[in-house]
Amino acid sequence: MAKYNIVLLPGDGIGPEVVKEAVKVLQVIGDKYTISFNFTEALVGGAAIEETGDPLPKETLELCRTHKYILFGAVGGPKWEDLPRDKRPERAILDLRKKLELYANLRPAYLFPSLAHSSPLKEEILKNGIDILVVRELTGDIYFGEPRGREALEYGYKAIDTAVYTSREIERIARKAFEIAKKRRKKVTSVDKANVLETSRLWREVVTEVSKKYPQIELNHQYVDNCSMQLIKNPRQFDVILTGNMFGDILSDEASMLIGSIGLLPSASLGERDIAIYEPIHGSAPDIAGQKKANPIAAILSAGMMLKYSFDMPEAEEQIKKAVISTLEEGYRTPDILREGDLPVDTETMGSLIAEKIKTYK
Ligand code: NAD
Numbered sequence: 001m002a003k004y005n006i007v008l009l010p011g012d013g014i015g016p017e018v019v020k021e022a023v024k025v026l027q028v029i030g031d032k033y034t035i036s037f038n039f040t041e042a043l044v045g046g047a048a049i050e051e052t053g054d055p056l057p058k059e060t061l062e063l064c065r066t067h068k069y070i071l072f073g074a075v076g077g078p079k080w081e082d083l084p085r086d087k088r089p090e091r092a093i094l095d096l097r098k099k100l101e102l103y104a105n106l107r108p109a110y111l112f113p114s115l116a117h118s119s120p121l122k123e124e125i126l127k128n129g130i131d132i133l134v135v136r137e138l139t140g141d142i143y144f145g146e147p148r149g150r151e152a153l154e155y156g157y158k159a160i161d162t163a164v165y166t167s168r169e170i171e172r173i174a175r176k177a178f179e180i181a182k183k184r185r186k187k188v189t190s191v192d193k194a195n196v197l198e199t200s201r202l203w204r205e206v207v208t209e210v211s212k213k214y215p216q217i218e219l220n221h222q223y224v225d226n227c228s229m230q231l232i233k234n235p236r237q238f239d240v241i242l243t244g245n246m247f248g249d250i251l252s253d254e255a256s257m258l259i260g261s262i263g264l265l266p267s268a269s270l271g272e273r274d275i276a277i278y279e280p281i282h283g284s285a286p287d288i289a290g291q292k293k294a295n296p297i298a299a300i301l302s303a304g305m306m307l308k309y310s311f312d313m314p315e316a317e318e319q320i321k322k323a324v325i326s327t328l329e330e331g332y333r334t335p336d337i338l339r340e341g342d343l344p345v346d347t348e349t350m351g352s353l354i355a356e357k358i359k360t361y362k
Pocket residue numbers: 014018073074075076077078090093262263264279280281282283284285286287288293294295296298336
């Protein structure tokens with residue numbers, strides 16, 4: 001019997017609520033495919049600060065390195081908002097990505113047909129569906145460049161963040177995007193700000209160079225301001241969006257709303273080795289935490305991505321997607337996607353409905 005060790009990092013706010021539902025679904029998959037998933041929970045983010053004073057305790061990092069497959073909830077919250085940058089809960093996810101060299105973050109935005117009415121976009125814009133994969137570079141850019149910090153001036157302060165990209169960093173994420181595009185609709189839109197930023201000028205050059213090895217893939221470039229507009233005007237034009245850390249963060253939240261809710265968009269953070277983090281793109285949602293309102297679908301689909309990318313079980317991921325589609329088609333909705341006439345459910349019920357559906361499949 002195959003056996004996989006999975007680290008659960010529930011974190012803060014709705015993190016634990018949605019991770020619990022993803023585990024429920026993985027357990028059903030484990031039973032079906034006679035795979036033993038061994039879950040080990042560890043502290044991260046604000047929860048870890050409370051217990052140990054450190055958002056990413058050494059034990060947690062070590063566990064991630066040895067167990068390799070990580071299901072992450074969310075970190076952060078008002079309680080820790082005033083801490084300095086390096087002590088905040090968010091530091092944990094940034095350090096995990098950097099230390100585990102997970103430079104490729106895949107964020108698929110797929111419109112479930114029955115949710116078209118949850119999207120703020122007009123029906124005519126949605127009629128051909130939305131199926132976008134944001135490939136976000138995850139370990140470089142203004143998130144990690146040096147120098148950074150604050151300097152006292154004679155009057156007030158100077159705050160510094162530095163955007164840095166090397167050609168090697170751009171090349172490896174570009175290759176990932178082109179490889180994935182081969183298996184999709186064969187189109188890459190590279191998004192940058194090459195009219196202003198030096199990092200973006202290098203980005204464009206390197207992406208163009210990499211694209212020469214992929215003649216079957218159509219490449220076009222867009223400035224990020226235009227892209228954020230085009231996503232709303234004509235989302236169907238996009239297949240793979242290849243972009244840097246900062247723009248990818250922002251554009252993927254925008255993409256999530258095109259499909260109805262940020263509670264629907266999963267992600268996989270991958271590198272060159274078999275270690276990986278699977279995480280919904282949303283945060284800890286302090287405004288709804290503890291109220292059973294969180295949509296667990298992003299976390300459940302993230303577990304699905306783990307099955308596909310880490311365990312080579314694409315058919316198990318398909319079963320999860322099928323169960324999500326069918327549960328939504330039956331009208332069940334968490335509050336974020338609820339409209340008149342729908343069947344309101346809480347976080348746990350949504351997770352159970354999806355898990356039960358999977359049990360009925362062959
Ligand atoms: P957020 O994503 O937590 O919430 C934004 C809005 O979306 C809120 O109204 C929230 O209720 C809603 N929302 C988010 N997830 C939802 C879900 N699954 N179901 C239904 N509604 C959902 O972003 P924020 O409010 O800007 O940030 C809150 C905290 O989370 C901050 O501390 C931030 O740094 C942190 N954060 C963490 C991660 C992460 O851990 N990966 C990601 C983003 C933000």
